[in-house]
Amino acid sequence: xxxxxxxxxxxxxxxxxxxxxxxxxxxxxxxxxxxxxxxxxxxxxxxxxxxxxxxxxxxxxxxxxxxxxxxxxxxxxxxxxxxxxxxxxxxxxxxxxxxxxxxxxxxxxxxxxxxxxxxxxxxxxxxxxxxxxxxxxxxxxxxxxxxxxxxxxxxxxxxxxxxxxxxxxxxxxxxxxxxxxxxxxxxxxxxxxxxxxxxxxxxxxxxxxxxxxxxxxxxxxxxxxxxxxxxxxxxxxxxxxxxxxxxxxxxxxxxxxxxxxxxxxxxxxxxxxxxxxxxxxxxxxxxxxxxxx
Numbered sequence: 001x002x003x004x005x006x007x008x009x010x011x012x013x014x015x016x017x018x019x020x021x022x023x024x025x026x027x028x029x030x031x032x033x034x035x036x037x038x039x040x041x042x043x044x045x046x047x048x049x050x051x052x053x054x055x056x057x058x059x060x061x062x063x064x065x066x067x068x069x070x071x072x073x074x075x076x077x078x079x080x081x082x083x084x085x086x087x088x089x090x091x092x093x094x095x096x097x098x099x100x101x102x103x104x105x106x107x108x109x110x111x112x113x114x115x116x117x118x119x120x121x122x123x124x125x126x127x128x129x130x131x132x133x134x135x136x137x138x139x140x141x142x143x144x145x146x147x148x149x150x151x152x153x154x155x156x157x158x159x160x161x162x163x164x165x166x167x168x169x170x171x172x173x174x175x176x177x178x179x180x181x182x183x184x185x186x187x188x189x190x191x192x193x194x195x196x197x198x199x200x201x202x203x204x205x206x207x208x209x210x211x212x213x214x215x216x217x218x219x220x221x222x223x224x225x226x227x228x229x230x231x232x233x234x235x236x237x238x239x240x241x242x243x244x245x246x247x248x249x250x251x252x253x254x255x256x257x258x259x260x261x262x263x264x265x266x267x268x269x270x271x272x273x274x275x276x277x278x279x280x281x282x283x284x285x286x287x288x289x290x291x292x293x
């Protein structure tokens with residue numbers, strides 16, 4: 001935010017000063033300002049304010065994004081209900097007791113948006129022709145505050161990645177090593193994920209059930225994790241635990257081989273998660289491996 005005297009000429013009175021700066025911050029989706037088509041993303045209208053008595057502004061929502069819900073903050077002591085219309089949200093708040101608002105990084109309101117079923121970029125913007133922020137200096141010809149910044153955001157709607165396998169189900173024979181492949185694809189219209197990671201669960205299995213489980217790096221076979229947890233075997237791969245950078249257009253057909261000791265059906269659950277979004281699930285594969293003697 002601004003500080004007392006920023007950019008002021010000599011002999012200009014700068015105390016008390018006023019300041020308004022609004023911007024948008026996203027949450028609730030795998031990456032900032034990025035959402036999978038058909039999913040939700042939440043934006044908070046953030047504010048730095050100094051000696052502000054009132055605010056009246058409109059956030060423009062582009063066609064294609066659907067307003068799912070809104071939540072009003074409590075920055076001003078008196079606030080009108082948000083006016084939600086097609087393509088815009090209006091905020092009005094003011095102080096009645098003469099005490100101005102001084103805040104840094106405060107949330108004025110949030111809006112949750114549902115992305116369309118088509119990819120593309122959508123621009124959220126503040127209406128700079130109608131914004132009105134006020135002060136009450138007690139003297140002078142004007143009570144208007146010119147905002148230092150009204151910064152919108154561009155939402156990128158992306159296709160989700162996919163995980164598929166045509167042969168993970170087997171069949172398998174105990175005492176015999178067999179290969180299977182898992183194809184991971186992030187389309188050219190997909191997102192950019194800095195730290196993607198695979199997690200897997202083999203339900204109802206213990207270490208004694210599996211003799212060998214490895215994947216091929218392209219130059220060597222590497223053991224997969226087999227951790228007993230809550231009656232299952234679990235693990236991670238894909239540069240665990242930090243994850244790998246998965247860019248749009250990524251395609252990898254990973255080779256595995258496995259040898260079972262125990263004949264039964266094993267439920268495999270493989271998920272691709274975004275570590276930067278709290279292990280948000282990007283894609284999922286559920287298959288049953290059939291093992292016989």
